Amino acid sequence: MTLDVVILAAGKGTRMYSPTPKVLHPLGGRPLLQHVVQAARRLGAEKIVVVYGHGGELVPSAFGDDHLRFVRQEPQLGTGHAVQQALPSVTSDHTLVLYGDVPLTRPETLALALHERRGLSLITAELDDPTGYGRIVRDNAGRVARVVEERDANPDEKAIREINTGIVAAPTAKLRGWLRELRTDNAQGEYYLTDIIERAVVDGTPIHTVQPANTWEILGVNSKQQLAELERIYQREQAVKLMAKGVTLADPSRLDVRGELTCERDVSIDVNCVFEGQVALAAGVNVGANCVIKDTVVEAGARILPFCHIDGAHIGSEARVGPYARLRPGTVLAAHAHVGNFVETKNAQLGESSKANHLAYLGDATIGRNVNIGAGTITCNYDGANKHQTVIEDDAFIGSDSQLVAPVTVGKGATIGAGSTIAKDAPAGELTVSRARQTTVKGWRRPVKRAKGGDS
Numbered sequence: 168m169t170l171d172v173v174i175l176a177a178g179k180g181t182r183m184y185s186p187t188p189k190v191l192h193p194l195g196g197r198p199l200l201q202h203v204v205q206a207a208r209r210l211g212a213e214k215i216v217v218v219y220g221h222g223g224e225l226v227p228s229a230f231g232d233d234h235l236r237f238v239r240q241e242p243q244l245g246t247g248h249a250v251q252q253a254l255p256s257v258t259s260d261h262t263l264v265l266y267g268d269v270p271l272t273r274p275e276t277l278a279l280a281l282h283e284r285r286g287l288s289l290i291t292a293e294l295d296d297p298t299g300y301g302r303i304v305r306d307n308a309g310r311v312a313r314v315v316e317e318r319d320a321n322p323d324e325k326a327i328r329e330i331n332t333g334i335v336a337a338p339t340a341k342l343r344g345w346l347r348e349l350r351t352d353n354a355q356g357e358y359y360l361t362d363i364i365e366r367a368v369v370d371g372t373p374i375h376t377v378q379p380a381n382t383w384e385i386l387g388v389n390s391k392q393q394l395a396e397l398e399r400i401y402q403r404e405q406a407v408k409l410m411a412k413g414v415t416l417a418d419p420s421r422l423d424v425r426g427e428l429t430c431e432r433d434v435s436i437d438v439n440c441v442f443e444g445q446v447a448l449a450a451g452v453n454v455g456a457n458c459v460i461k462d463t464v465v466e467a468g469a470r471i472l473p474f475c476h477i478d479g480a481h482i483g484s485e486a487r488v489g490p491y492a493r494l495r496p497g498t499v500l501a502a503h504a505h506v507g508n509f510v511e512t513k514n515a516q517l518g519e520s521s522k523a524n525h526l527a528y529l530g531d532a533t534i535g536r537n538v539n540i541g542a543g544t545i546t547c548n549y550d551g552a553n554k555h556q557t558v559i560e561d562d563a564f565i566g567s568d569s570q571l572v573a574p575v576t577v578g579k580g581a582t583i584g585a586g587s588t589i590a591k592d593a594p595a596g597e598l599t600v601s602r603a604r605q606t607t608v609k610g611w612r613r614p615v616k617r618a619k620g621g622d623s
Contacts, residue, residue, distance in 0.1 A: 536562070
């Protein structure tokens, strides 16, 4: 049987106190809705239909290249009404309804709900405090009879601890029929999706319930506090997965993965590190405390010392970065290269065993093997309109406080004297110096500070 997934994402999120639609608020570096979309994809959905409303076109525009189908619900008349808007786009045999603000439901749990395709499947949960949720009402035989919403429940029904998560799966043909019969005779005057359960009971459709292994799988986001709580749950799960693969975390509670982090064996990560986008750490990599690493590959045995900011870089094996280094997009460090404290690189390639150990800016530069970059060196790559390239060939030595005015080439084995401004190519194997002549002014005296007070 084929499967389509409908994701309800039209809510305003009043308690978020933000103009951003609720489903676009980030969890683990990605919008809440994206987590739900990814779960749907892992189920092999033929089509994913997103019902949006508040926030206008912000939701579709955030997923413009994601091959989703968007349907606008206007006005918002309840969850049942939202699914009604989506059904004209649904063509598969079976339909699963998810929620864009419930981001942590595991695909494995959803797969259990889809196991029985003949009837209606519900995901329910037992909560110590079910306040705010619709309750599952069962008959004397333990079969699901109906769902009663909190506002419509009597005291006995409110005492029920089994709650409805709202996640349902059903044969599409049956779902169409049940939705046509919905009414608004309830406390909120809306079309409740949960009312399809009573319709299923009436026509004798089997109702199958599944409970998740973890309560957090069914938690939704309605406030910044709830968003923060789910963020911690999400990050804890990322830490557990990493440690299960042999990663050493100095403190699992002080790790943030805001994208995809892949690690090989014997990786070590210190506290307060943030990983964004796509990051890959090879075997034996060591990441020091308080680093932010984004869209970067780090090869085996490399060391990232504390307080580094790395974005869009490729770091070679046994290389060393930091502390306090900033590697910007286009940076490539070959094996055994060193980039030290307060060095910034951008679109720069450092060859094997080359070093820039402190206080330098290397932008739009191609640097060969065994090159030493002295403190205070700058590649002057920008003329105010265009960027230009600096080439430093193998075995060159750049003295401290040098400015290399691009476009310029420093030849193989060349030495640049400290304090030089190099605006022309420096020949291979030679010493090139560009300095003003040193002069001593004899008899010069420093100014003396005048005493306070007295006549002016």
